[in-house]
Amino acid sequence: MSDLKKQITEQMKVAMRAKDKVRLNAIRLMLADINRIEIDERTELDDARVLATLDKMMKQRKDSIAQYQAAERPELADKEQQELEVIKTFLPQPLSDVEIEDIINNAMLTSGASSMQDMGKVMSIIKPLVQGRADISAVSAKVKARL
Template sequence: MARLDELNQEMKIAMKAKDKEKLSTIRMLKSALQTEQINKGEELTEEDELTVLSREKKQRVESLNEFKAAGRDDLVLKLEREIEIVDDYLPAQLSEEEVREIVQDTVEQTGASSMKDMGKVMGALMPKVKGKADGNLVSSIVKEELNK
């Protein structure tokens, strides 16, 4: 399992550097991956790993937005750092233009013409962008394309 090995190595480096924030975030990621592996009962595929890491990032982004709204600047800074660390283990994110191109291609491939076809488009699209683009961004671009 590549990601767990990578996390173990990074954990050792963070311990030696006495980087408590990075260490706790790596431990959290490692725990989430191990829990998923136990629940699944077999080795995780790379796609499974991306799903877990994306879920962890999404949780932090949602919490970040709530803390910003509540004016909890102390927690905002901590979460921003955690998100940066999680991003290190995710593939590079696609730009909005790249997502827009993929959405347009998928809409053409599926023959979608209205909002009724959104489920069909999203079903075909998400495997292409999984872990590489924010689901909310993808959804909004699909809605935009289907409402033209």
């Protein structure tokens, strides 16, 4: 079992003892998604894969919040926001703009990227480094602007 999954499981127990229903429900959703992937793929996820799963869940929550706000359903948007805050507690510290620029510069030098055709090479280097620590689409837009 990955360290991150163990940490999430321990926090579920803490939330149960504290009777914190919001946190407990969000943690249960995270563990359910992780367990579903493990069962589907018949494998145990490592920390990087758990992090990618949490990152995906975070993106889903952001999309849901935007849709609920557009539909004028603030109560549902608030619920999604609360889940988003719980998910964020398990993700590593976000990268600063300077750190993201350094990662992009290093990836472009490493891959020898010179045109938009090299976008895939650059992003394949960057993605594992920023997973869960930065918005991939924003990083992709910065890379695209540079190429």
